[in-house]
Amino acid sequence: MARIHLSNLAHSYSGTPRSEADYALKRLDLVWDDGSAYALLGPSGCGKTTLLNIISGLIIPSEGQILFGEEDVTQLPTAARNIAQVFQFPVVYDTMTVRENLAFPLVNRGADRDYVRRRVEQIADMIGMADVLDRAARRLTADAKQKISLGRGMVREDVNAILFDEPLTVIDPHMKWELRTQLKALHREFGHTMIYVTHDQTEALTFADKVVVMYDGQVVQTGTPAELFERPAHTFVGYFIGSPGMNVIPARVEGTSAHVEGVEIPLDASYPALSGKVEIGVRPEFLTLSKDGPGLPVRVRRIEDVGRHRIVRLEFFGREINVVVPEGRPVSQEMNRVVFDPARVGVYVEDRLVEGRMLQGRAA
Amino acid sequence: MDKTVNQKAWFLVLPVLVLVAFSAVIPLMTVVNYSFQDTFGQNVFFWAGFEWFEQVLASERIRDALGRQILFSAIILAIEVPLGILVALCMPRKGIWVSVCLVLMALPLLIPWNVVGTIWQVFARVDIGLLGRTLSELGIDYNYTQDALDAWITIIVMDVWHWTSLVALLAYAGLVSIPSAYYQAAKIDQASRWKVFRYIELPKMQGVLLIAILLRFMDSFMIYTEPFVLTGGGPGNATTFLSIDLVKTAIGQFDLGPAAAFSLIYFLVILLISWVFYTVMVNLDKKEGV
Numbered sequence: 001m002a003r004i005h006l007s008n009l010a011h012s013y014s015g016t017p018r019s020e021a022d023y024a025l026k027r028l029d030l031v032w033d034d035g036s037a038y039a040l041l042g043p044s045g046c047g048k049t050t051l052l053n054i055i056s057g058l059i060i061p062s063e064g065q066i067l068f069g070e071e072d073v074t075q076l077p078t079a080a081r082n083i084a085q086v087f088q089f090p091v092v093y094d095t096m097t098v099r100e101n102l103a104f105p106l107v108n109r110g111a112d113r114d115y116v117r118r119r120v121e122q123i124a125d126m127i128g129m130a131d132v133l134d135r136a137a138r139r140l141t142a143d144a145k146q147k148i149s150l151g152r153g154m155v156r157e158d159v160n161a162i163l164f165d166e167p168l169t170v171i172d173p174h175m176k177w178e179l180r181t182q183l184k185a186l187h188r189e190f191g192h193t194m195i196y197v198t199h200d201q202t203e204a205l206t207f208a209d210k211v212v213v214m215y216d217g218q219v220v221q222t223g224t225p226a227e228l229f230e231r232p233a234h235t236f237v238g239y240f241i242g243s244p245g246m247n248v249i250p251a252r253v254e255g256t257s258a259h260v261e262g263v264e265i266p267l268d269a270s271y272p273a274l275s276g277k278v279e280i281g282v283r284p285e286f287l288t289l290s291k292d293g294p295g296l297p298v299r300v301r302r303i304e305d306v307g308r309h310r311i312v313r314l315e316f317f318g319r320e321i322n323v324v325v326p327e328g329r330p331v332s333q334e335m336n337r338v339v340f341d342p343a344r345v346g347v348y349v350e351d352r353l354v355e356g357r358m359l360q361g362r363a364a
Numbered sequence: 365m366d367k368t369v370n371q372k373a374w375f376l377v378l379p380v381l382v383l384v385a386f387s388a389v390i391p392l393m394t395v396v397n398y399s400f401q402d403t404f405g406q407n408v409f410f411w412a413g414f415e416w417f418e419q420v421l422a423s424e425r426i427r428d429a430l431g432r433q434i435l436f437s438a439i440i441l442a443i444e445v446p447l448g449i450l451v452a453l454c455m456p457r458k459g460i461w462v463s464v465c466l467v468l469m470a471l472p473l474l475i476p477w478n479v480v481g482t483i484w485q486v487f488a489r490v491d492i493g494l495l496g497r498t499l500s501e502l503g504i505d506y507n508y509t510q511d512a513l514d515a516w517i518t519i520i521v522m523d524v525w526h527w528t529s530l531v532a533l534l535a536y537a538g539l540v541s542i543p544s545a546y547y548q549a550a551k552i553d554q555a556s557r558w559k560v561f562r563y564i565e566l567p568k569m570q571g572v573l574l575i576a577i578l579l580r581f582m583d584s585f586m587i588y589t590e591p592f593v594l595t596g597g598g599p600g601n602a603t604t605f606l607s608i609d610l611v612k613t614a615i616g617q618f619d620l621g622p623a624a625a626f627s628l629i630y631f632l633v634i635l636l637i638s639w640v641f642y643t644v645m646v647n648l649d650k651k652e653g654v
Contacts, residue, residue, distance in 0.1 A: 058548050078551040091549040093563040104563075105553040152553065 002069035002160055004032040004055065004193065009064030011050055017062070024050045026217040027063070032161070032195065037187045039208035040197045043240070047217040048197045052163050055195065056083045068160055084153040085163040089170060090145035094138040098129055101137050102151050109156075119155060126186060127151045142170045150179065154186060161193040168203065180207055201241050213237050229283070230344075235351045238281045244311060247287070247321040251280045253347050261317045263296055268342040269356025279348045284311070284322040286344035289331060295339035303331060314338065398624035416625035426626065428601065429609040430633075433585060436520075436605060440584040443524055445577060448531025449569070453561070455536055469529040477526075481593025484522040488594075508595065512602035515595050519603055522590055527580060534576040538569035574645050578638055585634055606630055 011025040020026065025047045032038060040048045053059040055066065057078035065074045073081050084105070093101055102120045111119075124130040127147045132140070137148060146167060153162050164183075168176045184207060187194050198204050204211050205225040213221045213228065213236070220234035221227075232238035238246030251258040251265070254273075258265045258280045265280065288295075289312065301320070302313040310331055312323045316338070323338065325331045347354050399416055401409040420426055455465050475483070490496040490507050499506040508518040542564065550560045588607035591597065597604035597612075604612075610630065614623030 053548075056548075056552060058551065078548075079554040083552060085548070085552045087545040087549060089543065089545060091545050094567045095563060104555070108554040108556070108559070149549075152549075 002071075003034045004161060005065075005067040006030045006032075006051075006055070007065045007067060009054065009061050009066070011054060011059065011061045011063070023217055025054070025061070028219050030212070030219060030222070032193060034193055035191045037184070037194045037207060037209045038196065039204035039211045040195060040214060041199065041201060041204040041211050041240070042214035043199055046214045048199075048214055049165055051214070052085070052165055052195065052197050055161065056085045056163055057081045058085075082156075082158065082160050083163060084156060084159045084161075086146075086149050086153040086165065086167045088166045090142055090149050092137040092140075092145045092148050094136075096137055097134050098124070098137055098140075098148060099133040101148050102133075102155055105152060105156055119157075123151045123155050126154070126182065143172060143175050146171055147179070150183070154190075157190065159192060161195060164194065164196040166197055166199070168198075176203075183207065201243075205241075213240065215240075231353070232281065232346065233353045235279065235281055235348050238283070238346075242283055242285075244284055244322040244324075246281045246283045248279050248281045248348070249316070249319070249321065251278060251347075253278055253280070258345070258347070260296075263317075265296070265340050265345065266342045267345055267347070267356065269358050271347055271354065271356040274347070274349050274354065276350050279351075280345050281348055282340050282345045284324040286341040287321075287323040288339045288341070289314075289323055289325065289335045290337050290339070291332070291335045293337045293339070295337040298336060298338045300333050300335055303333070395624045395627050398620045399628055400621075402621050412621055416621045417629070419622055420625045420629055425601075426606075426609060429604055429606050432602075432604065433606045436587070437581055437584045439520055440523055440527075441577060441580055443520070444528045444531050444580055445573070447524065448528050448576065449535045449573075451528065451532040452535035452539055453565070455532070457540060466533070469533055472526050472529050475526075477589035478593050480522065480526050481590040484518065484525075484590070485594045488518050510599055512599055515599060515603050519591050519594060522594065523584065523587070526590070527583065531576045531580060534572045535569055538572035539565060542568045570645075574642070577645075578641060581641060582634060582638060585637070 006028065008027060008029055009025065010023055010027040012023045014022050017023055040051065042048050050059060054061045057073070057076060057080075060075065065072055067073070068081070093104060096104070099120055102123055103116050106116045106119060120133070121130065124133050127150060129144065129147060129151070132144070137145065140148070150167060153164070168179060171179060180203065183194070183196075186192075196204070196207050198207075205228075209224065210222060211225055211228055212219055213234070215234065215236040221232065221237045223231075223233075228237055228241050232241065232246060235246070235248050238248065249260055251260045253259075253267070253271050256267050256270045258267055260280070267280075289298075296316070298314040298316050298321075300312060301315050304311045304313070309327055310325045312325055312331060312335075314321050314323060321338075347356060400412055400414075402412040402415075403409045451469075455469075456462055472480070487493045488496045488508050490500050496506060496508075505511075506514050508514045546564045546568075547560065550564060555563070586607055587605060588611070591603050591605060592608055592611075595603045597608045607630075610623060610626050613619050613626060
């Protein structure tokens with residue numbers, strides 16, 4: 001096991017990339033700590049799978065290096081990297097039994113027969129397939145097949161990392177939860193570095209210690225689920241994580257206040273003069289509604305009760321913004337004022353978060 | 365619920381019934397008719413019962429032809445199936461060479477069968493043929509018109525040249541439909557090339573290979589044109605396969621009764637062997653699945 005360092009990495013599928021847009025993966029520098037559980041989160045086509053395949057060696061990157069510990073493995077083939085990978089669609093060897101499937105990676109590496117038997121039974125117990133070990137793999141359901149794939153990924157103890165490429169896509173919702181919990185338990189038990197690719201924020205946030213958010217071939221933020229929620233470094237993170245996502249409003253920022261359509265919104269930090277596309281972002285959880293109270297004028301369009309809380313769709317100077325009203329707070333169609341929590345308003349220039357100078361007596 | 369009686373649907377199946385009647389049922393029944401009768405010309409027929417069938421089954425000549433036919437089909441399958449798979453494995457999976465390969469592979473399949481026979485007949489001639497002349501210049505005693513073994517080898521090489529492409533193309537279609545994740549998983553599991561073939565490619569090709577084997581069996585079992593053009597069944601009777609023998613009986617000797625009985629038995633043999641092939645392979649599939 002080792003720390004994985006992607007150093008100055010970039011990849012383009014065309015042989016001669018001419019512009020930034022030709023890169024499926026734009027230049028990045030990332031360190032994956034040994035033994036952590038990571039989620040690689042992003043929309044389809046953002047380069048997640050490319051990044052994963054570069055780590056496992058199925059793709060050789062066009063630029064940069066991959067280091068496992070201190071060793072440069074950039075040009076090493078997959079087999080030499082000692083990586084396990086689980087794919088989006090179940091890959092089982094049809095003509096083999098479940099047992100043979102699970103044993104396959106060990107047998108190919110010439111493991112001792114007794115050890116293989118013990119290890120396979122141990123893994124079968126963990127994925128709950130101990131009673132079907134001698135069944136042919138091809139007759140099983142997609143769920144069961146994917147469990148075999150997961151088991152095959154887990155069967156080797158000495159792997160550098162286990163990579164999961166949206167492994168629960170084909171699984172039924174109730175099984176998804178169960179398998180994810182099992183993965184988490186396995187991670188605690190064996191301490192493998194795990195990288196889990198997904199476009200589902202719930203999956204990412206429940207599985208991972210750290211979430212790496214990708215967007216358009218770039219890593220836009222790496223952090224704990226709480227960090228991603230509280231301080232999105234990119235408007236995309238704000239929009240993609242959270243339900244509904246962060247409200248992003250074009251604004252003019254001057255000193256300690258933002259101006260939207262001529263109305264002032266106080267901020268908790270002081271900003272220098274900003275140029276380019278300037279926006280403020282605030283999560284729906286940090287807005288407060290009232291009737292004829294202080295704050296900015298809004299009109300309630302729709303109130304959606306989602307159980308634990310209500311989502312209020314507001315019209316705010318012609319654009320829609322969302323507010324989350326927690327249980328127990330009144331909400332009505334007549335409400336017409338909204339207040340932004342200054343500590344929770346971020347300022348974004350060209351989609352990236354800008355740090356202001358904190359006002360005295362305030363903490364972030 | 366009451367169903368309204370509507371006989372109009374018969375009109376919709378009528379074209380198919382007429383087509384099948386003229387293309388299959390009526391010709392087959394004509395043959396059946398001949399097989400139970402005898403004639404001395406003038407379109408006068410006598411009932412002969414099972415006499416022709418008994419005669420055909422007892423015939424030494426036909427038994428020998430059947431033996432040769434079975435041997436021939438066995439050799440053809442044993443060569444063309446593995447060779448076709450091998451060729452398919454060597455074909456490129458992407459790039460411009462794919463189309464080049466596909467066209468090259470399809471060429472032999474597009475040549476009319478009697479032309480294939482003629483090509484090889486000239487190609488293998490000892491006096492002017494490129495192959496035959498070259499072989500004899502090299503000091504190899506080769507003459508397909510006189511030596512039975514040489515004739516067999518020539519016919520087999522010709523059939524391999526003509527039909528291996530079919531197996532290769534089918535196997536290739538099976539290969540390219542395997543999702544790349546299987547190959548990636550195999551790499552990660554450190555499977556050897558042989559294991560990739562044995563546990564991924566071969567099982568995924570099973571369906572198309574079944575079709576390839578059936579097609580090649582039926583075609584090789586019914587082979588007529590190429591050996592007829594190339595050797596005419598000789599030297600002696602060395603390459604007289606069932607269909608050549610049948611044509612000799614039917615048209616050469618004009619023994620319509622025995623020829624009809626022979627045809628029916630021939631047809632049933634092909635049907636039976638194909639059915640056995642199919643059942644065995646499908647059952648094999650099921651057994652693995654338990």
